[in-house]
Amino acid sequence: MQRxxxxxxxxxxxxxxxxxxxxxxxxxxxFPMICxxxxxxxxxxxxxLRNLQVGLAHTIDEIGFLAANVVPECEDRDTIQLEYEENxxxxxxxxxxxxxxxDALAAxxxxxxxxxxxxxVPEPRGHSNRTPVLTVQATFITGGVVVAFNGHHAVMDAQALGTFCQTWAKHVDAESKGLLALCSQRLSPDTLDGGSLFGGRTRRALSDFPPYRPASKNRYESTQQEVLQSAVSGYHDRLQQLVPLSHWRISPAALDRLKNFAAPPSKDLPTMTENALISALLWKHTTLARQKAGIHVDSSALLSTVNVxxxxxxxxxxxxxxxxxxLSRADAASTELHSTDEVSLYALAHKIVTSVNWWTADRIWELTGTIDNSPSVANRVLPRVGHDLLITSPSRIADAQGQSxxxxxxxxxxxxxxxxxxxxDGYVAILPSMHGGQEVVMWVAPAVSELLAKDENWLQWMQRVA
Structure with a gap:
């Protein structure tokens, strides 16, 4: 390997x-993204290699913090900052x-x-006291090239990583043609200005917001903490043991059936979004699989990432x-999740949409002010979790594929x-599929994943990808 x-x-x-x-x-x-x-x-x-590297240099010109390191700021509050070194x-x-x-991968x-x-995926793969915002690796395989880039989630979400990917592609394409990208194609300064995300002083506590409502300690909390610490440290082998990845696809035809199955029970009720219906389906069947695996679940939360x-x-x-x-939060008792009532899936999806729509500009402003005044901030986006699900839908990852x-x-x-x-345990990503429909990538306990693969009710919607 060279660098x-x-x-x-x-x-x-x-x-x-x-x-x-x-x-x-x-x-x-x-967060390693692979093209x-x-x-x-x-x-x-x-x-x-020249096109990739020259294109990357011009991308850093536009997005300067890509060349920074994430380092500690205040030890007492465990805050971070960016450090730029000379050169x-x-x-x-x-x-x-x-x-x-x-060809074997494509097949x-x-x-x-x-x-x-x-x-x-290049090193480093875990967070430390000095971690680069970005590292890149080009791997030459037989008949292809795999380009991977590690983005630090502390400064870039999946949407931002998709924007970086498109910006890099723009400069690689220009270098391939012997040109420079036009000034009119450059990112607006607003894309680097997060001023709207700094809140003012507030008397609200984090526990005042739905995802962080006080919850009693549960027996699965220690396992969830081990998953979190393994992820932060970049221990992918341990994560593979705790929460192996399973990859599913819901076809366009199955999506149409799902929309008909979970249609509004009356004309005066709104139609649920595609993502909300898929999320409700995941919530219901994962909880059922957990019960079959011998896990007692009285209630469960569905956490959704909300792009603000x-x-x-x-x-x-x-x-x-x-x-x-x-994060938004919807809660349901096990009786709701186990219900075979015709409107049960619609009702769960409605809970999810309502939880997402709770977030207004004022409430987001109050949250950021609360974070600014919190005694400790590291990893606080994740509340205390048990047998819950967290679902994300990073649409710009698909844009990076289709528009660059x-x-x-x-x-x-x-x-x-x-x-x-x-x-x-219970992390899920919903992604647009290049074949139409949606791809679902899940990280759940091995026994739960195995039970889902045998669940005929689940398999009427989802097809497992090899």
Whole structure:
């Protein structure tokens, strides 16, 4: 393996920079995103590497904090800040794994489980007292190139990582053509301005917000803490034992059936969103599988990530590069989750939509002020969890695949995958599928995953991906 430090073309002065409250309380994990290209690279490998590295340098010119490190700020409150060193840059790794064949991956639809961290993801893979915001690795496989980049979740959510990917692609494409990206194509300064996310002084406590309501200690809490600490430390092998990944797809036809099955029970009620219906389906069947696995569940919470870019005042641009995520919370008793009533799925979806819509600009402003005044902030976005679910839907990851050009040498992205260190048992990502419909990636206890794979009611909606 070789590496090179890619520096911006415009040097960045050394120093420190503050991060927003929504950055401060985010779970401090490294988020590896993986882009897979089909290319016979033997004749133009040097050109591919040059395009990627020059394109990355110009990307850092636009998004300077990519070259920073995440370091401690206040030890007592466990806050963080960004540090820029003299001659800072992004480490770019180059690796060969010829035993992996693009055609073999494509034949199995690029299964998430095959995109292993040890092969494709650069170090570091866990948070420490000095962790780079970004590292990159280009892995040359037989018939293709796998480009992985580690974004630190403490300063970038999945939407922001998608924006970075599109920006990098723009500059790689320009370099491939022997050009520079036009000034009109550059990101607006607003995309780096998180001023809307700084709240004022507030007397509200974190426990005043629905996701953080006081909860009694549960027996599964210690296991959930082990999952969280393994994710923060980047212990992917341990996570594979605790919460192995399972990959599912719900086809367009199955989605249509689901929408008809969970249609409003009367004309005066609203139609539920596609994501809410899928989330309700996941909530219901995962809870049932947990019960079958011998886990007693009296009640369960469904936590949803809420993109607040368009909910704050003033609004943030969709391309805002930072964390702009809060959690909503819907609760249901086991009787509701086990119900076979025709309207039960609609009712669960309605709870989810209501919980998301609770977040107004004023409440987000109060939350950020509360975080700013909290005695400890590290990983506080995640409440005390038991046998619950957390569902995220990072749509810009799909945009990165469908709307970016990477130059004639690399061609279009054939698949986007990620090696996310899930930080709880019950973490789920819903992603648009390149085949239509949606892909569902779940991290749950092994016994629960096995029971889902045998559940005929679940399998009438979901197809397992190899």
């Amino acid at each position: 090179a430090l890619v520096r911006p073309t415009i040097p960045i002065p050394g120093g420190f920079a503050k991060v927003t409250p929504l950055d401060q309380y985010m779970v401090r994990v490294i 897979i290209f089909q290319v016979d690279w033997k004749s133009h490998r040097p050109t591919i 800072s840059g992004v480490w770019f790794y180059e690796k060969d794994v010829p035993e992996v064949e693009f 199995r639809d690029f299964p998430f489980a095959e995109m292993t961290v040890s092969r494709f 870019r368009r909910r704050v005042d003033p609004q943030l641009p969709d391309e805002y590069i930072g964390n702009a995520v809060v 050009e990477w130059g004639s040498e690399l061609g279009p992205i054939k698949a986007v995958r990620f090696a996310f260190p899930a930080f709880m």
